[in-house]
Amino acid sequence: MEIHRYEKIWLAGALLLIVGFIATVSYGAVGAGIAMVDDEGGQVDPASLDDHPKFGEPGTYQAGENEYDVYVVARQFLFEPGTSEPIRVPAHSTVTFHVTSPDVIHGFEVVGTNANTMAIPGQVATITVEFGEPTEYGLLCHEYCGSAHHAMEGKIEVVPQSEWNESMVVN
Amino acid sequence: MSAEPDTEAGDVATPSGDAASENGPPIPDPESVDDEGYVIGSGRSGIVRRIGHDDFDPVGTLVLIAIYMVIVGAMWIFMYFVEFLGGDLTVIG
Numbered sequence: 001m002e003i004h005r006y007e008k009i010w011l012a013g014a015l016l017l018i019v020g021f022i023a024t025v026s027y028g029a030v031g032a033g034i035a036m037v038d039d040e041g042g043q044v045d046p047a048s049l050d051d052h053p054k055f056g057e058p059g060t061y062q063a064g065e066n067e068y069d070v071y072v073v074a075r076q077f078l079f080e081p082g083t084s085e086p087i088r089v090p091a092h093s094t095v096t097f098h099v100t101s102p103d104v105i106h107g108f109e110v111v112g113t114n115a116n117t118m119a120i121p122g123q124v125a126t127i128t129v130e131f132g133e134p135t136e137y138g139l140l141c142h143e144y145c146g147s148a149h150h151a152m153e154g155k156i157e158v159v160p161q162s163e164w165n166e167s168m169v170v171n
Numbered sequence: 172m173s174a175e176p177d178t179e180a181g182d183v184a185t186p187s188g189d190a191a192s193e194n195g196p197p198i199p200d201p202e203s204v205d206d207e208g209y210v211i212g213s214g215r216s217g218i219v220r221r222i223g224h225d226d227f228d229p230v231g232t233l234v235l236i237a238i239y240m241v242i243v244g245a246m247w248i249f250m251y252f253v254e255f256l257g258g259d260l261t262v263i264g
Contacts, residue, residue: 002224010236017243024251032256035264096264113260128264137260 037117041124046102049073055100059170060088063096068169072099074106074119076146082139082154089131089156090164096128107142110156118143134160 003011028034049055058071058080068089073080081087089095099108101119108125109116117125139154159168 004227005225006229006233009233010240013236013240017240017247020244021247024247028251028256032261033263034256035262037262110260114255114258115260115262117262126264127262129260129262131260 035128037125037127039123041098041100041126043122044100044124046100046121049100049102054098057170060168061171062169066090066093068093068095070095070097072097072108072119074099074101074108074141074152076103076106077141077148077152079108079139079141079152079154082156083152086136086155086157087139088159088168090168091131091134091158091160094128094130096126099125099127104145105143106145106152107140109140109142111138111140113137116142131158134158 029036044052044055054061054069054071055073058073061069061071063069070087070089072082072087078084079087097108097115097117099117099119100123101121103121105121106119107116108119110129113129115127115129117127119125135158137156137158139156141149141152145152
């Protein structure tokens with residue numbers, strides 16, 4: 001088959017684009033340390049979350065020095081904690097969110113950031129992020145979950161280290 | 172004089188299918204050259220000019236594709252390295 005030389009040029013260009021896309025995503029995973037949400041969170045019984053040692057009393061747990069676990073139950077149509085009271089985490093800390101749902105699929109999105117995951121009944125989604133300066137983030141459900149989906153929102157407060165105290169953790 | 176052919180030195184038409192039209196200079200088809208404007212179905216049927224495979228240079232197409240690829244590449248770099256990697260709260264585990 002005879003291929004025109006111009007066609008060779010744009011074929012090579014298209015291949016270069018594909019290789020470039022794969023290379024940048026590989027760099028993100030290996031070089032920049034971007035992680036994917038996977039199934040490492042394990043499974044829970046969605047019908048008996050109240051009996052779960054952590055999801056039974058969701059909130060911020062201290063896991064180590066400057067490391068925290070935040071257990072969040074996303075249900076129609078609120079985040080627990082998050083909606084009626086904000087999720088509180090200290091500034092400059094590493095926080096792992098464990099999110100699940102007792103009813104339908106929800107979304108857990110920290111608005112305007114790269115942190116988001118689905119909340120699937122029976123499955124625990126875990127995402128680890130590093131918080132910086134004290135600020136506030138919005139929290140949204142970004143998977144349609146029912147008639148009041150649009151009202152399902154919450155808040156994350158990144159509290160200054162000087163104001164952080166033991167009453168803000170469950171354990 | 173009466174023996175002189177209709178055409179001179181090949182600069183006027185030779186009917187298509189003639190051996191001289193296979194590789195020669197541009198030869199318009201006399202049957203399609205008229206002064207009555209375009210009539211549907213009246214396009215030239217003969218070979219007007221025969222060129223080699225690589226003699227056709229779609230430079231405009233090449234430039235358009237080059238511009239397109241530059242735009243796609245620039246948008247990808249902006250989207251990934253500036254918007255995504257530069258974004259807040261990236262999932263690291």
